[in-house]
Amino acid sequence: MPFELRHVNVYLVRDGAGFTLIDTGLKTDESRQALEAHLAELEVPLKRIRRILITHIHPDHFGLAAELRQRSGAELVIHRLEVALMEPRYARAEDLVHDVAAWLSKNGVPSKEAEFIKSASMAAREFVSVAEPDTLLEGAERLPTEGGALIATWTPGHSPGHCCFYWPERRVLFSGDHLLPKISPNIGLHPQSGADPLTDYLGSLDRIRRLEVSLVLPAHGEPFADHRSRIDSIVQHHRQRKDSLVALAAEGPQTGWELAGRLFKGVMERNVFQQRLALQETLAHCQSLAQEGRLGKQVREGLVRWGAA
Ligand SMILES: [Zn+2]
Ligand SMILES: [Zn+2]
Numbered sequence: 001m002p003f004e005l006r007h008v009n010v011y012l013v014r015d016g017a018g019f020t021l022i023d024t025g026l027k028t029d030e031s032r033q034a035l036e037a038h039l040a041e042l043e044v045p046l047k048r049i050r051r052i053l054i055t056h057i058h059p060d061h062f063g064l065a066a067e068l069r070q071r072s073g074a075e076l077v078i079h080r081l082e083v084a085l086m087e088p089r090y091a092r093a094e095d096l097v098h099d100v101a102a103w104l105s106k107n108g109v110p111s112k113e114a115e116f117i118k119s120a121s122m123a124a125r126e127f128v129s130v131a132e133p134d135t136l137l138e139g140a141e142r143l144p145t146e147g148g149a150l151i152a153t154w155t156p157g158h159s160p161g162h163c164c165f166y167w168p169e170r171r172v173l174f175s176g177d178h179l180l181p182k183i184s185p186n187i188g189l190h191p192q193s194g195a196d197p198l199t200d201y202l203g204s205l206d207r208i209r210r211l212e213v214s215l216v217l218p219a220h221g222e223p224f225a226d227h228r229s230r231i232d233s234i235v236q237h238h239r240q241r242k243d244s245l246v247a248l249a250a251e252g253p254q255t256g257w258e259l260a261g262r263l264f265k266g267v268m269e270r271n272v273f274q275q276r277l278a279l280q281e282t283l284a285h286c287q288s289l290a291q292e293g294r295l296g297k298q299v300r301e302g303l304v305r306w307g308a309a
Pocket of ligand 2: 010058060061179219220
């Protein structure tokens with residue numbers, strides 16, 4: 001991928017005479033060629049892919065879905081909460097930019113920065129074609145394969161309809177972006193997120209924690225074992241970040257933009273993508289803290305400020 005994160009992993013699961021593909025990669029020539037080369041190596045023609053499971057609709061996971069479905073005739077399967085995000089995100093992005101502009105100003109972003117940040121997501125559109133799914137998931141569905149069912153495990157947080165796919169017979173978890181070996185996935189409050197995504201995310205980690213897993217196959221990075229200790233360190237990371245925000249907000253009510261600047265010193269200067277992610281991430285923590293009663297959320301004259309509870 002032409003991003004800071006260089007690779008996305010997609011997985012192929014044998015299913016009788018056919019195969020199930022989990023995620024697709026970006027809609028770029030490089031990504032398409034890499035996928036085709038690996039399939040050729042495995043002697044799997046596209047026509048034998050019968051089903052495509054999508055963990056969530058971010059471009060690196062969903063980008064090639066429309067094209068692959070068209071070329072293979074595979075059934076496209078996605079959680080229903082992701083479907084509602086597709087149109088505004090990729091087909092009617094101009095409307096979304098308008099919503100994002102209002103959201104930026106409400107959270108204290110100065111108009112000069114807001115001008116750059118609001119368009120930062122538009123670039124993602126070129127890496128995706130929107131595809132109507134054939135089958136919608138809600139969570140807990142058992143999807144049969146030759147080696148036992150894959151269980152669609154709804155894990156909202158990183159995205160509202162994110163799904164992991166759990167394979168109990170093999171004690172394998174296809175974790176998408178929900179659980180990654182090195183980085184903690186971006187959990188952000190923004191116009192397309194859930195209303196309290198960090199609380200959702202921590203709840204989803206708890207759901208995964210209870211599963212018997214010997215091997216996690218993540219969407220980014222190398223496969224890993226011991227999912228529970230990885231979950232513990234991610235939970236710890238969010239706990240510390242929450243404590244830092246409570247301490248900062250104790251100095252007096254501040255906007256999300258002001259708090260992000262202090263919480264993510266250094267990161268904010270890098271580029272508009274980082275600024276946007278830092279703001280979303282800060283707000284997700286503030287919202288979770290406010291829901292718990294540990295921060296006060298003031299809305300006055302079109303501005304949201306976070307202060308002591
Ligand atoms: Zn993602
Ligand atoms: Zn990803």
